[in-house]
Amino acid sequence: xxxxxxxxxxxxxxxxxxxxxxxxxxxxxxxxxxxxxxxxxxxxxxxxxxxxxxxxxxxxxxxxxxxxxxxxxxxxxxxxxxxxxxxxxxxxxxxxxxxxxxxxxxxxxxxxxxxxxxxxxxxxxxxxxxxxxxxxxxxxxxxxxxxxxxxxxxxxxxxxxxxxxxxxxxxxxxxxxxxxxxxxxxxxxxxxxxxxxxxxxxxxxxxxxxxxxxxxxxxxxxxxxxxxxxxxxxxxxxxxxxxxxxxxxxxxxxxxxxxxxxxxxxxxxxxxxxxxxxxxxxxxxxxxxxxxxxxxxxxxxxxxxxxxxxxxxxxxxxxxxxxxxxxxxxxxxxxxxxxxxxxxxxxxxxxxxxxxxxxxxxxxxxxxxxxxxxxxxxxxxxxxxxxxxxxxxxxxxxxxxxxxxxxxxxxxxxxxxxxxxxxx
Amino acid sequence: xxxxxxxxxxxxxxxxxxxxxxxxxxxxxxxxxxxxxxxxxxxxxxxxxxxxxxxxxxxxxxxxxxxxxxxxxxxxxxxxxxxxxxxxxxxxxxxxxxxxxxxxxxxxxxxxxxxxxxxxxxxxxxxxxxxxxxxxxxxxxxxxxxxxxxxxxxxxxxxxxxxxxxxxxxxxxxxxxxxxxxxxxxxxxxxxxxxxxxxxxxxxxxxxxxxxxxxxxxxxxxxxxxxxxxxxxxxxxxxxxxxxxxxxxxxxxxxxxxxxxxxxxxxxxxxxxxxxxxxxxxxxxxxxxxxxxxxxxxxxxxxxxxxxxxxxxxxxxxxxxxxxxxxxxxxxxxxxxxxxxxxxxxx
Numbered sequence: 001x002x003x004x005x006x007x008x009x010x011x012x013x014x015x016x017x018x019x020x021x022x023x024x025x026x027x028x029x030x031x032x033x034x035x036x037x038x039x040x041x042x043x044x045x046x047x048x049x050x051x052x053x054x055x056x057x058x059x060x061x062x063x064x065x066x067x068x069x070x071x072x073x074x075x076x077x078x079x080x081x082x083x084x085x086x087x088x089x090x091x092x093x094x095x096x097x098x099x100x101x102x103x104x105x106x107x108x109x110x111x112x113x114x115x116x117x118x119x120x121x122x123x124x125x126x127x128x129x130x131x132x133x134x135x136x137x138x139x140x141x142x143x144x145x146x147x148x149x150x151x152x153x154x155x156x157x158x159x160x161x162x163x164x165x166x167x168x169x170x171x172x173x174x175x176x177x178x179x180x181x182x183x184x185x186x187x188x189x190x191x192x193x194x195x196x197x198x199x200x201x202x203x204x205x206x207x208x209x210x211x212x213x214x215x216x217x218x219x220x221x222x223x224x225x226x227x228x229x230x231x232x233x234x235x236x237x238x239x240x241x242x243x244x245x246x247x248x249x250x251x252x253x254x255x256x257x258x259x260x261x262x263x264x265x266x267x268x269x270x271x272x273x274x275x276x277x278x279x280x281x282x283x284x285x286x287x288x289x290x291x292x293x294x295x296x297x298x299x300x301x302x303x304x305x306x307x308x309x310x311x312x313x314x315x316x317x318x319x320x321x322x323x324x325x326x327x328x329x330x331x332x333x334x335x336x337x338x339x340x341x342x343x344x345x346x347x348x349x350x351x352x353x354x355x356x357x358x359x360x361x362x363x364x365x366x367x368x369x370x371x372x373x374x375x376x377x378x379x380x381x382x383x384x385x386x387x388x389x390x391x392x393x394x395x396x397x398x399x400x401x402x403x404x405x406x407x408x409x410x411x412x413x414x415x416x417x418x419x420x421x422x423x424x
Numbered sequence: 425x426x427x428x429x430x431x432x433x434x435x436x437x438x439x440x441x442x443x444x445x446x447x448x449x450x451x452x453x454x455x456x457x458x459x460x461x462x463x464x465x466x467x468x469x470x471x472x473x474x475x476x477x478x479x480x481x482x483x484x485x486x487x488x489x490x491x492x493x494x495x496x497x498x499x500x501x502x503x504x505x506x507x508x509x510x511x512x513x514x515x516x517x518x519x520x521x522x523x524x525x526x527x528x529x530x531x532x533x534x535x536x537x538x539x540x541x542x543x544x545x546x547x548x549x550x551x552x553x554x555x556x557x558x559x560x561x562x563x564x565x566x567x568x569x570x571x572x573x574x575x576x577x578x579x580x581x582x583x584x585x586x587x588x589x590x591x592x593x594x595x596x597x598x599x600x601x602x603x604x605x606x607x608x609x610x611x612x613x614x615x616x617x618x619x620x621x622x623x624x625x626x627x628x629x630x631x632x633x634x635x636x637x638x639x640x641x642x643x644x645x646x647x648x649x650x651x652x653x654x655x656x657x658x659x660x661x662x663x664x665x666x667x668x669x670x671x672x673x674x675x676x677x678x679x680x681x682x683x684x685x686x687x688x689x690x691x692x693x694x695x696x697x698x699x700x701x702x703x704x705x706x707x708x709x710x711x712x713x714x715x716x717x718x719x720x721x722x723x724x725x726x727x728x729x730x731x732x733x734x735x736x737x738x739x740x741x742x743x744x745x746x747x748x749x750x751x752x753x754x755x756x757x758x759x760x761x762x763x764x765x766x767x768x769x770x771x
Contacts, residue, residue, distance in 0.1 A: 015526070015568035016567060016568045016569055016570065017525075017526055017529035017530060017533075017567070017568075018525075018529045018551065018567045018569075019567075019569065020533075021529060021532060021533055021536075022533070022536055025532055025533075025536055025544065025548055028544070028545075028548045029548045029551045029552045029555070030552075032548065032549055032552035033552050033555060033556050034556065037555060037556050037557065040560065041555070041560075041563070043560045043573065044560055044563055044564055044569050045564065045569040045570050045571065045572055045573060046570075046572050046573055047569075048569070049573065
């Protein structure tokens with residue numbers, strides 16, 4: 001250490017406020033820097049020389065290596081080199097590890113890093129393989145005992161037979177993954193603390209049985225044939241998107257019973273039924289009302305094709321059974337007109353008393369002014385005495401004027417209701 | 425904070441106050457609901473029943489001095505009101521943290537000792553934003569950090585595990601060159617750019633360029649090539665003229681980036697220090713984000729003009745030479761990967 005005049009040294013020590021902050025705060029500051037800047041702090045002063053090596057969060061993403069796109073192998077090698085270097089020099093527990101870089105296709109390297117991480121008490125692990133085929137995760141990943149959050153993109157999971165589940169896992173996010181059917185069920189049921197589950201674009205399994213007593217948030221988008229929930233009493237946010245037009249009639253006995261979907265979700269607060277899921281639910285007809293009303297349902301979003309009578313009935317069934325609905329969103333799924341232009345199939349008479357007493361906001365997107373759509377809107381306006389605003393956004397500007405003229409005429413049960421017409 | 429608690433402590437419409445004592449002995453009265461926003465104070469009141477009178481003032485941790493306390497209370501006063509929207513809160517936060525870094529550090533410390541996590545998060549994020557993207561010199565200046573690492577330590581900040589003798593040799597060479605440069609700096613007056621260029625040895629120029637963190641993307645590639653080139657060059661002592669010319673381009677580019685007129689003035693070289701530290705910090709082989717800067721067309725013209733001037737001075741035919749260098753750079757590309765010091769490809 002260089003010798004300094006006593007007072008000058010003291011003054012400098014006085015001025016240097018940041019180095020004397022408590023350890024966990026410096027960790028926090030360094031963790032919020034890109035890894036590059038964090039490692040650079042090692043040249044600042046003697047106190048900072050190895051400080052970065054203790055940061056508990058390691059994030060390797062596109063900011064790490066900025067390489068011109070033509071030189072991908074170089075970028076990949078550079079990234080590998082950086083991660084190897086950082087992991088080797090890191091000194092302390094690693095709590096969060098995120099690896100997400102577009103050039104990452106080196107398979108054996110990731111295996112090696114996961115093995116390294118399995119020896120520390122890692123809590124959050126995010127791996128995104130941007131390109132190439134599904135990356136097969138090594139079995140040591142399944143020995144991350146302290147894992148709380150797991151996020152995988154474009155991976156193939158094959159848990160070993162000795163896998164007993166992630167005991168502390170609370171949040172699971174799987175997108176573009178492949179998993180064997182029993183492996184999936186096993187995975188979910190062996191994570192008792194699971195609260196948040198996201199599944200997007202999966203293959204390898206089509207029957208989903210979600211057995212998770214602590215689950216609160218569930219978001220699924222993909223192609224499946226069957227979905228059921230078990231003991232999911234706490235589930236309050238659900239979003240289900242069925243990406244393919246599955247003809248439920250083909251899946252006869254397995255087809256989800258109308259009412260069981262909702263009885264399995266007694267406390268659902270926010271529900272989104274997207275893509276073809278409503279069609280799937282509606283296939284085979286829908287009852288007038290659900291056996292038990294969804295008392296907690298506050299927000300409902302439906303992707304619906306108004307021309308399909310069954311979907312219409314399905315939507316009505318849900319609406320009638322949700323007395324506490326506050327907000328409704330209807331997104332029109334445009335399909336070819338089946339030329340099933342049935343004359344008003346007793347629509348208006350059909351309407352069993354439906355009082356959506358708390359409904360305040362309605363949003364309808366993508367309509368084209370077809371008869372059934374207008375009927376539905378009219379029905380909504382008549383059933384919602386507390387309505388504050390209805391926003392309508394047509395799919396195109398064709399027939400916009402006619403649509404508006406019709407809308408103007410509709411009676412409204414709510415005195416304060418505004419109808420807002422938005423340009424397509 | 426439950427309603428019941430508030431009802432017991434707070435008589436009808438009168439605001440109640442609690443007493444706080446900072447480490448310097450100063451005792452002050454603060455509105456109860458504001459102060460209770462801090463978990464530490466809340467616990468003192470609820471669990472230990474302190475703060476109700478002057479004698480039983482809550483003694484605050486040492487890191488909370490009166491100035492910091494008033495800042496923390498300002499924060500609490502705003503945020504404890506439930507009516508504000510998220511947008512309002514965010515905008516308040518943005519304005520709130522506009523203070524000098526010394527106070528920001530003190531505030532972080534104070535907030536932490538009062539266990540006020542939202543404020544700790546806010547201030548640490550602000551500090552991170554200050555550090556991000558700056559050179560070590562700048563960071564040291566802002567935070568008054570002592571520059572107490574030895575030259576050697578700076579060169580090998582991470583105890584470079586590479587035992588590559590070439591790298592060690594290079595490190596030593598660069599350290600020597602840097603010292604020489606510094607000395608020369610002190611002696612020289614403000615001169616024209618060309619003098620500097622002509623006097624310094626090639627190695628110095630190279631180390632300047634390689635440490636230069638303000639290059640554009642285009643020149644960055646060339647620079648990478650040159651770095652590889654120069655490693656072999658230094659060991660094999662190959663042609664120097666190539667490097668001279670390419671140096672020219674970079675000098676000018678560098679200058680223009682800084683908005684200074686063409687001539688390389690001595691004031692530039694004072695940046696050598698941090699610039700080379702950058703290089704050595706880059707031992708871990710990170711690329712500089714600054715490289716992604718684009719030159720706008722007006723500047724580009726200026727660069728072109730100045731490059732031609734410079735080339736004339738060096739008595740070289742520029743466009744042809746340019747082509748050669750560019751193609752040279754392209755050829756070299758595949759070679760450079762194998763020269764990668766880490767030897768990762770050798771695995």
